[in-house]
Amino acid sequence: MIKTDVIIIGGGATGTGIARDMALRGIDHCLIEKKDFAAGATGACHGLLHSGGRYTVKDPEAARECITENTILRKIGKKCVEPTEGLFVRLPGDTIEYRDDFLKSCKETGIKTKILSASEAIKLVPNLNPSLLEAVKVPDASIDPFRLCMLNVISSQRRGGKIFTHHKVVEIVKTRGRCTGVKVLDKFSAEIIEISGKVIINASGAWGSGIAKMAGSDVPMSLSKGSLIIANHRLSNLVINRLRPSSNGDIIVPNETVSLAGTTSIHVDDPDNLTTDPGEIDLIRSEAAMMLPDFNNIRLIRSYTGVRPLLKAADTSSGDRSISRGFQIIDHKNGMFSILGGKLTTYRLMAEKMTNRVADHFGIKIPCTTAEVPLEGQEDLSGYPVSKRLGKIENIMCECELVSRSKVKKVIEDTGTKNIGDIQHRTRLGMGPCQGGFCTYRALGLMQETGQVSPEESLDTLKRFLQRRYKGSRPLLYGDQLREEQLVEGIYLSLLGMAEHEV
Ligand SMILES: Cc1cc2nc3c(=O)[nH]c(=O)nc-3n(C[C@H](O)[C@H](O)[C@H](O)COP(=O)(O)OP(=O)(O)OC[C@H]3O[C@@H](n4cnc5c(N)ncnc54)[C@H](O)[C@@H]3O)c2cc1C
Structure with missing residues (x-):
């Protein structure tokens, strides 16, 4: 039996971010991931370090969190954030009213903007749709989610964190009604290991309801599938967004040598066995080609799909896109916390809030330093x-x-x-x-x-x-x-x- 203080379930950005924060505050912990790091939504995301522009009109709070965390991650994660900057492009049919709301809201939420004429925008990104009307420059960036998770884990391992990948939590052990440990299946040896802990953190994203159920608890989630396509060239050095209310296929992110375009939002009931539908690919490709016409001819090399772990809204009649991208920590009052929702961009903040709760629980007064201490292990990376x-x-x-x-x-x-x-x-x-x-x-x-x-x-x-x-x-x-x-x-x-x- 392995003993620890905190058991973290899930090796995505949220779980690895919590492991890093725990390590920096000296809290004994163990992280369990059923596949490899970033195997869930984290590795299936767009890799956009949001400026907040995408959310600013509808969800200013989420936008504020994004711009704050964007600034922090650029500073602490230089080797996994490429400071590309981004453009919101207005094409014929995109309204001037939305553009005005966007600019006003960016000002209120602290997102720096610069209006560019069509010719100024084309000078920056020569293969933009020549019929664009104008563009707004924002501090978007491209982030490598795999590298981010690995770097988070390095801080944990260097301070004695126990990390188990390819280990699946199959049971939550309860003693007199309280969660006191987990049973874990080693996917390679098929052995079952028991780990005991004083606190369990459910950071399993779209699988969160299932884990909570194992502990006899409930978390209200709405699962939204999103698909992306990868083009075999880097078609733009800047992130390209469409200047209109969030919709399908309106973001293109440069990622090292390729370009990622997406996404969609389709309600699903099961986070496993996902496929990308041909209709989604056609939709994303044609929407991307509205911004960068080269998408009509470029070779597409891969598609992939992830599930957003969104918190269920009381009213979902207007679809999953209308659900807040904010996050929530749920204390199940039985020794387990669930941390759900959020974004890759805000993972550090989520980890900070979660670790604060655990530190309070143990009476630990050490403050969070993850916003100041650079991610460890970057010295071994080449960067951009x-x-x-x-x-x-x-x-x-x-x-x-x-x-x-x-x-x-x-x-x-x-x-x-x-x-x-x-x-x-x-x-x-x-x-x-x-x-x-x-x-x-x-x-x-x-x-x-x-x-x-x-x-x-x-x-x-x-x-x-x-x-x-x-x-x-x-x-x-x-x-x-x-x-x-x-x-x-x-x-x-x-x-x-x-x-x-x-x-
Ligand atoms: C299509 C798409 C595009 C997105 N684009 C962006 C973007 O560009 N920018 C941005 O900021 N956000 C983006 N997001 C949101 C972002 O990806 C997620 O909010 C974030 O990655 C969630 O991280 P997480 O660690 O909470 O969950 P996940 O990354 O899903 O991690 C949960 C982990 O738990 C593990 N797990 C599950 N069950 C068990 C078990 N029984 N035992 C052990 N481990 C288990 C899973 O394998 C998984 O690795 C996007 C999401 C999607 C779906």
């Missing part, structure tokens, strides 16, 4: 732009994202992983235009060379990865991407002989 990595590379394993063999080897040795996805999340291997077509087998070879996986295990490891990869690319298989997929299929099925094994 991607070309910075070139200087340090001797032996490239992933050409798209410039990931070196030594970097991959270090991750394999540090984590002892048997999962290619874990390497991907820590290095960006396979996240670029070829989507792992050329680098996956190299990484697998290295995993074998270092004794991490046996030849028998390696085939299963590869199959799992390729199937996950195929799930993301399948809805987009036409034109050039279909040709690319056939090439990859040729490499794996013919050249590497996988056709003899059932894939």
Whole structure:
């Protein structure tokens, strides 16, 4: 039996952020994640470090939180935030009234704006729709959610935090009506481990209701699915938003070498087994092309879907987009707290508020320092732009994202992983235009060379990865991407002989 003071369930931005805050305040804790870090909404999000512009008209409180946290994260997370800035573009049909409300509200919520004429905006982003009327510049940025979670975890591990990935909470242990621990399934060994704790924090996002139910509690959630598509080029160096009330497909975020466009908002009942519908892809592509017409011709390399863990509103008649993006902490009065809602942008604030509650519970007076102390572990990252990595590379394993063999080897040795996805999340291997077509087998070879996986295990490891990869690319298989997929299929099925094994 493992003993700790605080058990955190969920390794997304919220859970890892809480682990970091607990570590900096000296609170003994343990974090349990059923997959890898950022496996839920965090890794399936747009990667937009909101300025707050998106929310300012409808939800000024959320906008204020965004701009405050945006400023903090730029300062403490220089190697995972690319300060791209953003434009809200007004196209024919987008009303001047909304533009005026937007500017007024930005002023009230403290979001700096600069109005640009169409030609000024095109000078900044030459492939913008030439019929745009004007644009408003805001301090949006691009953030890497995987890197963010890993860096949060480093602070925890350096101070003795116990971190379990690929471990799933299957039971909340209760003693005389109070939550006193969890039973956890090790996904690789199939063993059940028991961990006892004085406080349990449910930071499991869209799975929050299920975890609360295990403790005999209830959390009112509304699950909203959102899908995104990835284009194989960086089409703009700035985030591009549409200057109109929030709707489908109105944000494009540059992310290293690619562009992410989305999203949608569709109510779902189950956060698992999600798929991107072809209709969503068409909708996002055509909306993105209104802002950047190149989206009509560009090769799309992947689609993915995540679920927003929104708090249920009393009245949901106007759809999930109208539900507040604010967050809430629920004290279930049985030793468990749930922290729900919010955004990636506000994860640090959520973690601060949650840790304050736990610190009060234990009578700990140490204040929060996460807004001032830079994220630890950044010294090992190259940062932006991607070309910075070139200087340090001797032996490239992933050409798209410039990931070196030594970097991959270090991750394999540090984590002892048997999962290619874990390497991907820590290095960006396979996240670029070829989507792992050329680098996956190299990484697998290295995993074998270092004794991490046996030849028998390696085939299963590869199959799992390729199937996950195929799930993301399948809805987009036409034109050039279909040709690319056939090439990859040729490499794996013919050249590497996988056709003899059932894939
Ligand atoms: C499509 C989409 C786009 C978005 N875009 C943005 C954006 O651009 N900017 C922004 O600020 N916000 C964005 N958001 C919102 C943001 O992604 C989420 O609010 C935030 O990531 C939630 O983080 P979390 O840690 O609370 O939840 P999650 O990231 O979902 O983490 C919960 C974790 O709990 C784990 N878990 C669940 N059950 C168990 C169990 N039984 N045992 C152990 N672990 C378990 C899951 O595997 C998961 O990793 C977006 C959301 C979506 C869906």
